[in-house]
Amino acid sequence: xxxxxxxxxxxxxxxxxxxxxxxxxxxxxxxxxxxxxxxxxxxxxxxxxxxxxxxxxxxxxxxxxxxxxxxxxxxxxxxxxxxxxxxxxxxxxxxxxxxxxxxxxxxxxxxxxxxxxxxxxxxxxxxxxxxxxxxxxxxxxxxxxxxxxxxxxxxxxxxxxxxxxxxxxxxxxxxxxxxxxxxxxxxxxxxxxxxxxxxxxxxxxxxxxxxxxxxxxxxxxxxxxxxxxxxxxxxxxxxxxxxxxxxxxxxxxxxxxxxxxxxxxxxxxxxxxxxxxxxxxxxxxxxxxxxxxxxxxxxxxxxxxxxxxxxxxxxxxxxxxxxxxxxxxxxxxxxxxxxxxxxxxxxxxxxxxxxxxxxxxxxxxxxxxxxxxxxxxxxxxxxx
Amino acid sequence: xxxxxxxxxxxxxxxxxxxxxxxxxxxxxxxxxxxxxxxxxxxxxxxxxxxxxxxxxxxxxxxxxxxxxxxxxxxxxxxxxxxxxxxxxxxxxxxxxxxxxxxxxxxxxxxxxxxxxxxxxxxxxxxxxxxxxxxxxxxxxxxxxxxxxxxxxxxxxxxxxxxxxxxxxxxxxxxxxxxxxxxxxxxxxxxxxxxxxxxxxxxxxxxxxxxxxxxxxxxxxxxxxxxxxxxxxxxxxxxxxxxxxxxxxxxxxxxxxxxx
Numbered sequence: 001x002x003x004x005x006x007x008x009x010x011x012x013x014x015x016x017x018x019x020x021x022x023x024x025x026x027x028x029x030x031x032x033x034x035x036x037x038x039x040x041x042x043x044x045x046x047x048x049x050x051x052x053x054x055x056x057x058x059x060x061x062x063x064x065x066x067x068x069x070x071x072x073x074x075x076x077x078x079x080x081x082x083x084x085x086x087x088x089x090x091x092x093x094x095x096x097x098x099x100x101x102x103x104x105x106x107x108x109x110x111x112x113x114x115x116x117x118x119x120x121x122x123x124x125x126x127x128x129x130x131x132x133x134x135x136x137x138x139x140x141x142x143x144x145x146x147x148x149x150x151x152x153x154x155x156x157x158x159x160x161x162x163x164x165x166x167x168x169x170x171x172x173x174x175x176x177x178x179x180x181x182x183x184x185x186x187x188x189x190x191x192x193x194x195x196x197x198x199x200x201x202x203x204x205x206x207x208x209x210x211x212x213x214x215x216x217x218x219x220x221x222x223x224x225x226x227x228x229x230x231x232x233x234x235x236x237x238x239x240x241x242x243x244x245x246x247x248x249x250x251x252x253x254x255x256x257x258x259x260x261x262x263x264x265x266x267x268x269x270x271x272x273x274x275x276x277x278x279x280x281x282x283x284x285x286x287x288x289x290x291x292x293x294x295x296x297x298x299x300x301x302x303x304x305x306x307x308x309x310x311x312x313x314x315x316x317x318x319x320x321x322x323x324x325x326x327x328x329x330x331x332x333x334x335x336x337x338x339x340x341x342x343x344x345x346x347x348x349x350x351x352x353x354x355x356x357x358x359x360x361x362x363x364x365x366x367x368x369x370x371x372x373x374x375x376x377x378x379x380x381x382x383x384x
Numbered sequence: 385x386x387x388x389x390x391x392x393x394x395x396x397x398x399x400x401x402x403x404x405x406x407x408x409x410x411x412x413x414x415x416x417x418x419x420x421x422x423x424x425x426x427x428x429x430x431x432x433x434x435x436x437x438x439x440x441x442x443x444x445x446x447x448x449x450x451x452x453x454x455x456x457x458x459x460x461x462x463x464x465x466x467x468x469x470x471x472x473x474x475x476x477x478x479x480x481x482x483x484x485x486x487x488x489x490x491x492x493x494x495x496x497x498x499x500x501x502x503x504x505x506x507x508x509x510x511x512x513x514x515x516x517x518x519x520x521x522x523x524x525x526x527x528x529x530x531x532x533x534x535x536x537x538x539x540x541x542x543x544x545x546x547x548x549x550x551x552x553x554x555x556x557x558x559x560x561x562x563x564x565x566x567x568x569x570x571x572x573x574x575x576x577x578x579x580x581x582x583x584x585x586x587x588x589x590x591x592x593x594x595x596x597x598x599x600x601x602x603x604x605x606x607x608x609x610x611x612x613x614x615x616x617x618x619x620x621x622x623x624x625x626x627x628x629x630x631x632x633x634x635x636x637x638x639x640x641x642x643x644x
Contacts, residue, residue, distance in 0.1 A: 008579040011456065015570045049571045062573030072572070 003302075012068050016075035019048065020083075028080035031211035032356050037162050038211055041083055045117065050087060052115025055095060059107055060115035066246075070253040070308040077257025078264070079353075081360030082211035084257055088250030089158040090114070093368075094121025097167055097188065097243040101231035110165055110190060122163035123247070124154035124217050125240050132373055134169075134237065135184055139219060141170035146226045148189060150219040153201065156367070160215025161200045166191045167243070168217070169236045186236030190228045197222030208359035245321045247368045249311055252304045252324040255332035255364035259297050262332075262339040262357045266290065270342055286342060293335045300328040319381045326374035329364035336361040385438040385532070385554075387429045388489055389462070390499040390515070391422040393446055393453035397504055401613045409505065409611070411447070418453050421500025425560035427567040428530050429498050430461045436532055439463050441492060445473060445484050451583055458578035459570035466492075470587040475601030478506070482514030483598040487591030489519065496537065497557040501526055512559035522552045525559040 005013070023044055031038050045051055053069040055061020062068075069091060077084030095114045098106055113119040130136035139152025150170055157166075172187040191198060201216030231239045267290060270281035280286045307324035310317035336358035340347035347354050365371045395401060395414035402410040418426075429440045442457040444450050445468040454465030468488045476484060489497065497519075499512035509525070516523035528547060529540040535554055540547045542561060588599070597603055625633055638644045 007452065007455070008575050011452070011459065011570070011575050011579075012572050015459075015572065015575065019569060048569050049573055053572050057573065062571065062576070064572045064576050068572055068576075 009067060009071065012064070013071050013075065016050075016072045017078075019044075019050075020075045020079045024076055024083050025079035028082075028353065029350075029356070031080065031082050033210075033350075035205070035210045037213045038080075038083060038086075039162075042086060042117070042120070045087065047117075049117070051090060051117030051120075052095065053091065055091075055099065055111060055115040059099070060112040062115075065308075066249065066311040067305060067308040070249060070304060073250050073253040074257040074260070074304070077254040077360075078261035080211075081254060081258050081357070081363075082209045084254040085158060085209055085212050085251070086120075088247065088254055089123060090121045090163075092247040092250040093123030093158075093243055094163070094165060094167055096246045097123075097230060097239055098190065100242070101188070101235075101239055102190075103227075105227070106190065106230065114165060119164035120159055120162055121165045121167070122157055122159040123167045123243065124157050125169045125244075126154060126156050127152070128155050132370060134186075134240070137169070137171060137184065137186070139168070139170040141172050141187060141189060143172075143226065144223075147223045148226060148229065150189070150191070150197070150222040150224065152219055154217040154219075155201075156204060157215055157217050158212055158367075160213055160217060161203070162213045164193050166193070166217065167230065168219075169240045170219075172233055172236070185234045186240070187233050188230040188236040188239045189224060190230050191219075191222070191224055195222055195224050206363070208356070208361070208363050210359075241318075244368055245316075245318045246311060248321040248325040248374070249304065249307045249317075251364055251368045252300075252307060252321070252328040255325070255328035255361065256297070256300050256304050258357050258361050258364070259293075259300060259328070259332040259335040262336045262354055262361075263290070263293050263297055265352075265354055265357075266293070266339040266342050269346075273343075280342070289338055289342065293338060296331050297335060300324075300331040303327050318377055322369070322374040322377035325364075325369065326371050326378070329361075329371060332361035332364050333358075385432070385436055385495045386493050387432060387438050387440050387496045387498060388492055388494045389422070389426045389429045389440060389442045389457070390485055390497065390512070391426060391442050391444050391453055391457055392419045392500070392503045392505075393417075393444065393450045394419045394503050394505045403611065403613075416449075416452070418456055419500050419503045419505075420562040421502060421504075421560055423500075423567045424562045424564040425498040425500050425558075426457055426460060426462065427565045428527075428558075428560055429496075430568070431565070432496075432530070432532055433461070441466060441494075443468065443485065443488060443492075445469070445476070445481060445488075454583050455575070455578040456570060458581060458583075459574040460568055461574065465581075465583040466586060467583050468586045468591075472588050472596070472600045475604060476599065477604035477606035478508050478510040478514060479605055480599050480601075480603040482511045482518060483594050483603065484591060485511070486515050486518035487594035488586055489515065490592035491586075491590065495554040496532075497521070497555070498530075499557065499559050501559045501561050509559070512557060516557040519557070522556040523559070524550050524552055524556065527558045527560050528564055530558060530560075530564070 049062045052061035053064045057063040073084045073088050114121050127137050141148045141150045168189045168191045171184045173185045197220045199218045204214040270286050273280045303324040307320040310320040339354045393416045396417045402413045404410045440462045441464040442462045443466040502509035513523050524539045526542045527539045528542040531538045538551050
C-alpha cells in the first residue's frame with residue numbers, strides 16, 4: 001500500500017493549484033458578493049480541459065481518471081467553493097450518467113460538447129416535496145408518439161439556467177406491489193435548454209456558494225424526442241442513485257478543498273496575529289487546534305481519494321462515496337467554524353475569506369444526500 | 385520547421401534559497417520550477433508551431449530529476465524531450481554547460497534554437513549566446529517579439545529604452561525574455577500524455593564533437609568563491625515634507641553620512 005501520489009498526479013495538482021491561485025482566487029470574493037456566475041472562469045476552464053477531466057479522449061475529454069478530477073475540484077474549492085461545485089455538478093451529475101448509461105448516439109451528441117466545455121451540464125432530481133424521499137416526486141413523463149411529454153417542476157438545481165443540457169428524472173409509470181402499495185417508477189431523460197415547454201423559475205438566494213446558479217426548472221408540456229430517454233425506461237431511480245454516488249465524491253472533494261483552504265489561511269493568520277505580545281500560533285491552544293484540524297483534514301483526504309480510486313476500479317462504490325462525503329463535509333463545517341473562531345472578530349468580517357468558507361461549507365452537509373442520508377447508506381451496508 | 389528549446393529546472397526562489405554546508409545550492413531541498421525566461425521561450429516556440437507548423441524538442445542538462453521539467457514542457461505541447469545527464473557533467477559552469485548542450489544539439493536537426501535569456505539561479509545570460517558560438521550560428525538575444533518570415537526570423541531585441549528589430553536567416557539562436565508572452569497552462573490530458581511518452585536520455589557518450597576537458601566541474605573555468613542568498617534591503621525611511629524642508633532634511637542626512 002502506497003500513499004504517495006505518482007508524478008503525473010502531482011503535476012496535475014500543481015496545475016490546478018496554479019490555476020486556482022491565479023485565476024479563481026482573485027474573483028472569489030466578488031463572485032460571492034455579487035452572486036454572479038463566474039462565466040469567464042468557466043471559459044478559461046473550458047480552454048484547459050477542466051470540464052471533461054475523467055472523460056475518454058474519443059468523447060472530447062482529457063482521458064484522465066477520477067482521482068485527477070477530484071483533485072481539480074479540491075484545488076478549486078480551496079479558493080472558491082462556487083467554482084468547485086460548477087465543475088462537480090457538470091462532470092459527475094451530467095456527463096457521468098450519459099457516459100455510463102447513454103447510447104453511442106447520445107454520447108456523441110451530448111458528451112462531446114459537454115466534455116470539451118462547449119456546453120454546461122446539470123442534473124435535476126429534487127422537487128419541492130421530494131428531497132431525501134425521492135418517492136415524493138411529482139414530475140411525470142408520458143410518451144406521445146415520438147416524443148416524451150414532461151410536466152412538473154424541479155428545485156435547487158445547480159448550474160440551472162446557465163446549463164445547456166439537463167438530466168431530468170421523472171415518473172413514467174406507477175405500479176402496485178403484492179400488498180397493493182403504489183410505487184412510482186422513474187426514468188431518466190436528457191433535456192436540452194430551449195426544449196418547448198421548458199423554462200426556469202426563481203433563482204435561489206443562498207447562504208453560501210452564492211455564485212453557483214441555483215434555479216427552479218419548470219416543465220409544462222415540455223416535449224423532447226423519444227430517443228432522449230437515458231438508459232432503460234423505469235430504471236431512472238437506480239440511475240439517479242448511481243449518479244449521486246459519483247456526485248458525492250465530487251462534493252466530498254469540494255468539502256475537502258474548503259477545509260484545506262480554511263486551514264491554510266488559519267496557519268498563515270495565526271503566525272501573524274499578535275496578542276499578549278506574541279503570535280497566537282505560539283500559544284498552545286492554537287497549536288492543538290491546528291494539529292487536530294490538520295489530522296482531520298488528512299483523514300478526509302484519504303477517504304476522498306480512496307473513493308475516487310474505488311470509482312476508477314469498482315462497479316459499485318456507494319459506501320466509499322458516502323463515507324467520503326459524510327466525513328469530508330462534517331470536516332469542512334467543523335474546520336471552517338474553528339478557523340473563524342481563531343480569526344476572532346476578523347473571521348466574522350466579509351473581507352476575510354474564512355467567513356465565506358464557513359458559509360460555503362454548510363451546503364456540503366446537505367446537497368447530493370444529507371449527512372443523514374450518508375449514514376443511512378453506510379449503516380445499510382453494514383446491516384445488510 | 386524544427387525548433388529546439390533549451391530549458392532549465394531551477395529552484396523556486398519564492399520558497400527561499402537553501403545552501404549546502406559547502407556553499408553550493410541544496411537543490412534537493414528546494415521546490416523547483418521551469419526557469420521563467422525558458423518558459424517564455426517554449427511558449428514562443430509553441431506559438432510558432434501553431435502558426436507555421438513545427439516540431440518542438442525541449443532539451444535540458446541536469447540531474448535525473450530534471451525529467452520533470454521536460455514532462456512539464458511536453459504537457460504544455462512540446463513534442464519531444466531530451467535529458468542530458470551524466471555524473472561527469474556535474475558542477476558545470478556556463479562554459480561547460482553550453483559545450484554540453486551544443487554537443488547534444490549537434491545530433492539534432494533544427495531551424496531555430498530558443499533559450500531563455502538567463503536562469504534565475506545563476507543570472508549569467510551566457511549559456512544561450514555560448515551555444516550559438518559553439519554551433520557557429522547567429523544569435524539574437526533579449527527577444528521581446530519573434531516572427532517567422534519565410535526562411536528568416538524577425539526579432540525585436542529589447543533595450544532599456546528602445547528595441548531593435550533584427551532579421552536573421554535560420555538556422556539561428558534566439559534568447560527569450562519572460563516578458564515575451566504569457567506562457568500557457570498545461571492541460572490535465574497533456575500531463576497524462578507527457579507521462580506516457582518516452583523522454584530520451586543522453587549521457588557523455590552521446591555528445592558530439594566535445595572534449596572531456598570542457599565538461600563538468602573539471603571543464604569549468606569559473607570557480608565560485610562564495611554563494612549567498614540575496615540580502616534583502618530594509619523597508620527604508622519615508623518622510624513627507626514640503627520642498628524646502630525636504631532639501632534641508634536631505635542635506636542633513638548627506639552630511640551625517642559624510643556623503644558631502
